[in-house]
Amino acid sequence: MGGREANVVLLDENGIRSDGRKVNETRKITIKAGVLKNASGSAYIEFGGNKILAGVFGPRDVHPKHMSNPDTGILRVRYHMEPFSVGERKKPAPSRREIEISKVITEALRPAVMLEKFPRTALDVYLEVLQADGGTRCAALDAASVAIADAGIPMRDLVCACAAGKAADTIILDVNNEEDQAGQADMPIGYMPSLGKITLLQLDGVLTTDEYKKCIELGLEGCKQVYEIQKNALREKYFSDGDNN
Amino acid sequence: MANLSIIDKLKKTKILDLLQEGKRIDGRALNEPRPLVIDTGVIPHANGSARARLGDTEIVAGVKVQPDRPFPDMGEKGIFICTAEILPLAHPSAETGPPQPDVIELARVVDRGIRESGMIDLSQFVLEKDKSVIGLFADSVVTDHDGNLFDTCSYATVAAIITSKIPKWEMKDDSPVLVEGQESDAPITTIPISVTMGLIGDFIIVDPNLDEWECLDARITITTNSDGNIVALQKGGNDGFSFDQLVKCADTSIAVGKEIREIIKQATGANK
Numbered sequence: 477m478g479g480r481e482a483n484v485v486l487l488d489e490n491g492i493r494s495d496g497r498k499v500n501e502t503r504k505i506t507i508k509a510g511v512l513k514n515a516s517g518s519a520y521i522e523f524g525g526n527k528i529l530a531g532v533f534g535p536r537d538v539h540p541k542h543m544s545n546p547d548t549g550i551l552r553v554r555y556h557m558e559p560f561s562v563g564e565r566k567k568p569a570p571s572r573r574e575i576e577i578s579k580v581i582t583e584a585l586r587p588a589v590m591l592e593k594f595p596r597t598a599l600d601v602y603l604e605v606l607q608a609d610g611g612t613r614c615a616a617l618d619a620a621s622v623a624i625a626d627a628g629i630p631m632r633d634l635v636c637a638c639a640a641g642k643a644a645d646t647i648i649l650d651v652n653n654e655e656d657q658a659g660q661a662d663m664p665i666g667y668m669p670s671l672g673k674i675t676l677l678q679l680d681g682v683l684t685t686d687e688y689k690k691c692i693e694l695g696l697e698g699c700k701q702v703y704e705i706q707k708n709a710l711r712e713k714y715f716s717d718g719d720n721n
Numbered sequence: 722m723a724n725l726s727i728i729d730k731l732k733k734t735k736i737l738d739l740l741q742e743g744k745r746i747d748g749r750a751l752n753e754p755r756p757l758v759i760d761t762g763v764i765p766h767a768n769g770s771a772r773a774r775l776g777d778t779e780i781v782a783g784v785k786v787q788p789d790r791p792f793p794d795m796g797e798k799g800i801f802i803c804t805a806e807i808l809p810l811a812h813p814s815a816e817t818g819p820p821q822p823d824v825i826e827l828a829r830v831v832d833r834g835i836r837e838s839g840m841i842d843l844s845q846f847v848l849e850k851d852k853s854v855i856g857l858f859a860d861s862v863v864t865d866h867d868g869n870l871f872d873t874c875s876y877a878t879v880a881a882i883i884t885s886k887i888p889k890w891e892m893k894d895d896s897p898v899l900v901e902g903q904e905s906d907a908p909i910t911t912i913p914i915s916v917t918m919g920l921i922g923d924f925i926i927v928d929p930n931l932d933e934w935e936c937l938d939a940r941i942t943i944t945t946n947s948d949g950n951i952v953a954l955q956k957g958g959n960d961g962f963s964f965d966q967l968v969k970c971a972d973t974s975i976a977v978g979k980e981i982r983e984i985i986k987q988a989t990g991a992n993k
Contacts, residue, residue, distance in 0.1 A: 572825045572828075572829065573829075575822050575825050576822070576825055576826050576829050578822065579822045579823070579825075579826055579957075580826075580955075580956070580957070583939075583956070583957055583958055583959055584961075586959040586960075587959060587960045587961050663954070666961075667961075668961060671961075672963050672964070673960070673961030673962065673963060674956070674961050674962050674963070674964065674967060675939075675956070675960070675961035676956060677941065677954055677955075677956035677962070677967070678953075678954055678955055678956065679837075679951065679952075679953050679954035679955075680833060680837050680953065681837055681952070682837065682838070682839075682946065682950050682951070682952050683950060683951045683952075684950050684951075685949075685950075685951065685971055685972070685975065688951050688971055689968060689971075692964060692967060693964070696964070
């Protein structure tokens with residue numbers, strides 16, 4: 477970020493990135509729905525080197541009680557990284573960064589989830605980053621959407637997320653850890669494709685207004701690819717072999 | 722925003738009704754921020770300080786400059802740390818105790834705008850590579866809360882940094898020693914200005930006051946630098962923006978940011 481010195485070639489003369497991808501290509505993404513026994517809904521995502529588990533509990537009673545709302549259910553999200561998920565051990569207690577990410581993911585999911593059908597309840601979403609490789613908030617949000625759908629909670633749309641950014645003066649899709657560290661900008665985007673609403677948007681780094689537009693447009697393309705993978709994960713669980721598991 | 726009382730719901734209806742007629746509850750135009758007043762040098766004990774009043778929201782920011790150890794892997798750069806706190810006297814709902822997520826977000830959004838713009842040339846803050854650097858700590862406190870803390874806090878902090886005087890240290894026997902009476906201006910490269918816009922229904926309003934803030938569907942804070950480029954974004958709130966709305970917000974943030982930057986330049990004597 478902020479144009480830190482790069483020891484690696486982020487983009488070679490053929491337009492190929494440090495991990496072999498083209499500028500408009502995402503990393504390999506696999507999502508599996510329904511991976512936890514006790515959770516109401518769950519999902520596991522591998523997004524490049526990111527490995528993230530999402531578990532959803534509820535709608536259930538709200539504790540502490542004063543947080544409950546007579547008009548609607550409430551959504552609570554905890555994004556958390558395991559101490560072993562990053563290069564240097566991370567202290568297990570939630571950092572300020574994790575608290576902020578929990579908040580932006582909550583607000584990214586909130587428009588999609590029809591919590592007004594469940595007044596006085598809470599829907600708890602736990603996102604555990606087992607391994608981090610850049611773009612964890614997007615991958616966690618992708619898994620969270622699938623897990624909420626897997627829990628059978630009515631939704632207006634799935635929220636899909638993917639980052640776009642800028643490295644080596646080029647707008648790129650799905651910024652990896654290396655590109656985040658040495659690149660020029662990172663813009664995570666969360667999107668509800670059927671409603672055309674962008675529900676998560678952040679940016680670190682400098683962009684002209686033209687680059688800003690291009691970045692959002694490219695990011696939305698990535699989101700749409702993730703959307704298909706999310707739908708497939710749900711199809712695979714519920715329609716694959718005819719038995720109702 | 723989630724727990725609207727009956728009064729808030731009535732207020733939201735009123736605010737929406739007015740917006741249909743192109744009006745806001747306090748009479749402003751949709752893209753008009755509240756009057757901004759910046760006073761600098763308000764805390765002589767700080768190395769730089771400012772009080773920003775945006776309408777009735779008031780924030781005091783103070784900068785302390787002192788030697789510190791660099792972050793690991795960042796031995797060729799000084800330290801910049803930015804915090805924010807809502808004081809209990811600022812609003813009846815403000816509480817003491819550990820910072821809530823909204824306050825953590827406030828500090829991190831203000832920090833991001835300043836850091837990502839490269840406002841402070843931190844490479845000039847190195848006393849001895851990998852061992853000793855100068856740290857610039859910008860702490861701000863909300864003394865009166867009438868909405869849009871993001872921008873008010875950002876303006877107060879930016880003004881405090883611009884007016885900071887950096888003391889001089891020299892390395893002697895592996896530790897920094899203060900050289901009395903030698904201060905320099907802070908190494909400023911650009912002036913980042915954040916502009917926060919709220920979405921209510923289909924309307925986008927600049928600098929929402931507290932009445933508006935409490936019934937926003939969503940909000941976005943866009944920080945631009947002196948060249949008119951975008952350096953940081955933060956979307957918040959329980960709804961989303963369309964692509965076209967985001968393009969419009971970017972244009973608005975650049976236009977409004979330009980006016981605000983002039984006010985801050987005048988108040989601080991900055992020339993960037």
